[in-house]
Amino acid sequence: MKLYLALILLLPLSGGLFNALLGRLLPRRLGEVVACGVIWGAFACSVLAFISFNAPEQVEYASWLSDFDFKAPIALYLDQLSLSLTMMITFVCGLIHLYSVGYMKDDASPSRYFALLNIFVFAMLTLILAANLPLLYLGWEGVGFCSYALIGFWYTEEKNATAGRKAFIVTRIGDTALGIAMVWMFQLFSTTSITELNGMGFLMPTGVITALGILLLIGAAGKSAQLPLSVWLPDAMAGPTPVSAQIHAATMVTAGVYLLIRMFPLIGSSPTTLAAIAIIGAATAFYAATCACVQRDFKRILAYSTISQIGYMMLGVGAGALTASTFHLLTHAFFKALLFLGAGCVITALHHQQDIFSMGGLKKQLPAVYWPFLAGVLCLAGFPGSGGFFSKDDILGAVFDQGGTLYGTLFAVGLLTALLTAFYTFRMLFVVFHGEASTPLNHQTLTPDTRSAGRVEPIMTITLIPLALLGLFGGFLNLPKYLVSHGLLSTFVASIPGFSALEHASDATGISLQIIAATTSLLGLGLAWSRYTGRRRAESLQLEDAGLHFTRFFLNGWYLDHLYNLLFIHPFTWLSRFLWKKIDESTIDGTLNGLARITMRLGEIPAGWSNGRVATSLIALAGGTAALLGYAVWSLM
């Protein structure tokens, strides 16, 4: 086990270092093979770890930080949660790496790309497997850094570099909260080990636990793009599409949810914290869903859908349904990776066109993309029977079971969001793949060299298939209670503290909830169908293309960016300008310049005397003599 765990981390790290140090000297193919190979190697190791797994285990490798009471060894903790996430991450990232080989085949700096991608996986795995908070934080910041570098991968365009910086800075706000929480926890409990911390929550009054929980929530909100720190994710689409897939599916954004699940035994004892988590989750889910309904950039729709789905996971955590959240995290990873990779295929085929209104009728031209993409859409929309349906319904069911006004409202919001989700998901599908082609692909009429740019590599479509299958049949991971007595995942994770399965009130409630959810999803499908197919398609598209007043509100993400501009950036730039112009330039520089000017003027007086004229020297001589004499006389008297 010790070896497997070490390999899971070291393989991606060594792959990243290999590509970073030697990648440019070696043939391109070798770098790609190494990059993909190490991730699949890590996957193999996690499967081996799964096979030999029988109980949660902590493995200590070396001492890292050690000072008086403070100890943070390089120690990994493997339990059912981290094991299932590790398998998911290595698998999904492995596919994304393979896909990247096709997607980035014309890019000029593949070694930088693959090095960052590998280190990204390494950082995420460190985060997942860390046994103590400092090590987790190392992974946490590693993910942040890699996302920054990869979002701004094509940094020659100002827009992309800005998006990278935005992602880094916004998540940093959350990171600060997490850092404070970490230090505070050490001060309170004198330990940084996650398992020990989780067992010590009862020592502290509820108020302290609530404060810690809120701090962790802010950290999670930054990483997982929850309100009010969600603004970085839509802009993060500037990176290459496989990077978006990796950020959204496997690494980075799920880190926040993972942190909350991991620390749940500690923070879960405070109902205030749980309510805050649930409210943030539901609000974000709803907010992002409304935004996704009117977006016209293919990848932005998916970005908002990610924010929305992560909101569901948060809602699940807030309702105490950790199994359901983990379940949704896993299925979401599969189908969101699938959707992003599918979108990448479409975008490649259309020569980096991302506006869905200039797409259409791609079903016939890209069948190899259409069918897997359809599977992803079904999952995201929660179509009955798909993986996403079961996982989302688990969360909604758990929220419903909590009862009370608050959770009742949140349940209603969740259901409304499910409706919106189904609507915008199918809208995306219908607009892109159905109807008439508005810009023909015309592989045939293109000249040979442009054809290669628009060709979808076979490896790109092949990677979609396993993801589609996992997404569609992901429901089998954790079937609801009325179908099987114990879901696979529920049984697997049941022994982790905090995961104890919530009892559904009854099978009847469960079934009726599922029926409600299924109806909601179908309703969304029907709405999208009536709007974006057949005769009304052209009309709706034209209407949306023109842009209504209220759609613009959603298109700009409720003007959240503008709000932040107004609240933070404008005052900050004003203050900076004030300090720069008024304080620095006027006061400080002005004083110095004034002093210099006075000195110069003073210097000009004696400088005028050295004009080379004999008379001046003579007068000076006489004056000097007179002065000396005068002094002599004065001192004599």
Add this chain to the structure above:
Amino acid sequence: MIVPLEQILILAGLLFFIGMGGLLAWRANLIMMLVCIEIMLNAVMLVFVAGSAQWGDPDGQLFAIFIMALTSAEVSLALAMVVYLHRRRKTVNTDLFSEMRG
């Protein structure tokens, strides 16, 4: 001594300041400036001689002779330079010479 030392010193001082005033005022003519310098030197010589006579010490007179020799050498050099300058610049007005400007 027939003439008291104070009176000689007053005379020497007058001479010196006359020379100095002339030197400062008569800048338009280099030769006149040389004359004024001579007057100042002579004032100094007068002080030496007066001192020598007052205290009966020949050193002051020796110095006076020394200065005379020195002055004649100086004047001959200075006049040669004046002639040379006049040849170059066609003027002996010192206000027009400012090559020494720093």
